[in-house]
Amino acid sequence: MKYKKGFGSHVFDIFNHSFMVILMLTMIYPFWYILCVSVSNYEDVALGRIKLFPRGIHFSAYKLLLSANDIPLAFKNSVVYTVVGTFIVLFISTMTAYVLEQQYLPYRKFVIVLFTMTMFIPGGMIPSFLLIKNLGMYNTMWAIVLPGAFGVWNILIIRSNIRASVPKELIDSAYIDGASDWRIYFTIVLPLIKPILATIGLFVAVDRWNDFFGPLIYLNDSNKYPLQIILRKILITGETAKYWEKAAGPLAQSRQGIGFFETLKMATIIITIWPILLVYPFIQKYFVKGVLVGSLKG
Amino acid sequence: MKKESFLYNIKRYATLYIMLLPALVGFIIFQYIPSIGGFFVAFTNYNLVDGFFKSPFVGFKWFIQFVKDPFFFRLIRNTLLIGIYGFLWGYPAPIILALLMNEIKNKFFKRLTQTITYLPHFISTVIVVGMLYNFFGYTGLVNQVLKCLGMKSVAFVGNAKWFRTLYIGSGIWQGVGWGTILYLATLSGIDPQLYEAAIIDGAGRFKQALHVTLPGMAPVIVVTIILSVSGLLNVGFEKVYLMYSPAIYDVADVIATYVYRRGIEGMDFSFGGAVGLFNSFVSLVLLLMANYISRQVSENSLW
Numbered sequence: 001m002k003y004k005k006g007f008g009s010h011v012f013d014i015f016n017h018s019f020m021v022i023l024m025l026t027m028i029y030p031f032w033y034i035l036c037v038s039v040s041n042y043e044d045v046a047l048g049r050i051k052l053f054p055r056g057i058h059f060s061a062y063k064l065l066l067s068a069n070d071i072p073l074a075f076k077n078s079v080v081y082t083v084v085g086t087f088i089v090l091f092i093s094t095m096t097a098y099v100l101e102q103q104y105l106p107y108r109k110f111v112i113v114l115f116t117m118t119m120f121i122p123g124g125m126i127p128s129f130l131l132i133k134n135l136g137m138y139n140t141m142w143a144i145v146l147p148g149a150f151g152v153w154n155i156l157i158i159r160s161n162i163r164a165s166v167p168k169e170l171i172d173s174a175y176i177d178g179a180s181d182w183r184i185y186f187t188i189v190l191p192l193i194k195p196i197l198a199t200i201g202l203f204v205a206v207d208r209w210n211d212f213f214g215p216l217i218y219l220n221d222s223n224k225y226p227l228q229i230i231l232r233k234i235l236i237t238g239e240t241a242k243y244w245e246k247a248a249g250p251l252a253q254s255r256q257g258i259g260f261f262e263t264l265k266m267a268t269i270i271i272t273i274w275p276i277l278l279v280y281p282f283i284q285k286y287f288v289k290g291v292l293v294g295s296l297k298g
Numbered sequence: 299m300k301k302e303s304f305l306y307n308i309k310r311y312a313t314l315y316i317m318l319l320p321a322l323v324g325f326i327i328f329q330y331i332p333s334i335g336g337f338f339v340a341f342t343n344y345n346l347v348d349g350f351f352k353s354p355f356v357g358f359k360w361f362i363q364f365v366k367d368p369f370f371f372r373l374i375r376n377t378l379l380i381g382i383y384g385f386l387w388g389y390p391a392p393i394i395l396a397l398l399m400n401e402i403k404n405k406f407f408k409r410l411t412q413t414i415t416y417l418p419h420f421i422s423t424v425i426v427v428g429m430l431y432n433f434f435g436y437t438g439l440v441n442q443v444l445k446c447l448g449m450k451s452v453a454f455v456g457n458a459k460w461f462r463t464l465y466i467g468s469g470i471w472q473g474v475g476w477g478t479i480l481y482l483a484t485l486s487g488i489d490p491q492l493y494e495a496a497i498i499d500g501a502g503r504f505k506q507a508l509h510v511t512l513p514g515m516a517p518v519i520v521v522t523i524i525l526s527v528s529g530l531l532n533v534g535f536e537k538v539y540l541m542y543s544p545a546i547y548d549v550a551d552v553i554a555t556y557v558y559r560r561g562i563e564g565m566d567f568s569f570g571g572a573v574g575l576f577n578s579f580v581s582l583v584l585l586l587m588a589n590y591i592s593r594q595v596s597e598n599s600l601w
Binding site: 006008009012013016017019020023024026027028030033034048092093095096098099100102105106107111114115118121122123124125126127128129130131133134135146147149150155180181182185206209210212213216217228231232235236258262265266269272273276280283284 | 302307311313314315317318321324327328329330331332333335336339344346349350395398399401402407410411413414415416417418420421422423425427429431432433437439442471475503504535536539540554557558561562567570571574575582
């Protein structure tokens, strides 16, 4: 677009770019600051000397957290819930999408309506909780991974993706060659829709990893808690007495003690957040596409 | 066309129906049973022995009890205020940001802005609240900055006066970038010829934004407003639960957290279920009203 830029337009550009830089800083700096504090000297932390760079780098907060039982255990639980949860969502959604894409299948429309209607009916905390109790799933992994696995969005997105990227002739000729639906699904359809699987998989995984509601409502055995629950205890309700006694005991009242407490909290955040930051570049490659498919279908 | 019998169809496409079975069972158990069960819980005296469908019917008892509850007005007020303020501040934010992003001509810079502003969306609520409490704590980063500027420290955390500001502000911080996606997509769909025509007519950048860009976004804006209005009472449970404490129940206790405390912690299942159902019902009414009004004043609506 070519037109002469006026003075006002230049001023606006300068304002706009500066605004964006400041906005980006407010979103990046907190994470950098957390990382810096988590590896800094306790005294410098307590005196608020950490601004742009860590001071006196050491990893004792990490060592302490990883040597206590609950963080490694919670990390393992989080990984299990995330992997199993994501696998279930992908498996069920792709299989269902494949079936619902077979235009000739009787009762197909009815099933689609049945699934789509769930978007408009309310669930509610209490009945969901009672259902999990009645199913005997309370305090088990299944309460965390199953309730969220049946969403109509993923099925619709995958279905439109199958339509776009799996040629119908390919499926037809496989049928003629005597391939079963299972075989077609596993050897033809799944490999062809890998990109959308990666996208949805990453989104679901981040969602599962960050899930707090499910574990809060459905778990009460501390051996089964995922990271988010432990994180709340350390960050928000301040249940850090255990660590306090172990490492800071005599220091508790001193500046170092206060700094230790801060460093410990920040290290907990980093332990929880790094998997997200690690997959973020991969998600960001896909996300615009993924989200758009969702919104266009709506 | 001859209609085949049900059994014949099932047998003929057995494999496909078997593949469909897990989803079918899952949707019925995890979607339909809770929503149908929700009605039964709210209108009966639920007990664990009789379950959803056999507990004794009590009519509107729990709803009446809720309306007479000493906390009724406080809950409605808190929920509505968080919802309304959140809407007033939070709703325009991504639209403004999308308009500003749209004016960035450098592709790399624009992409960088998007990538970085989307990031907070992927951070869990627990971490966002934890960061908030740390940065806004009495000795936190924000108070250090205030001190440097010669101002007094402020007790932001656990302070009833600041609760809503922190809640809504952090919500915007986390969601504003992600919220632009829908609007940016709409903006990229606007016909470039419209801009060319506007330039020929002598419109500057501001006038182009006013007369081409905004009208192009109008349909999406209407839809998102309707959806936001219906969500006014659906103040999320998670974040309030993580941020509140008995000291600030006066401003922070909302319907969802009350349902949790009474229903799940207090095991008052029927009462909690009724309050939850009341909330869903009011949200539905709000949605219908917003849709109706929007259809009267503009030609856009959800249906």
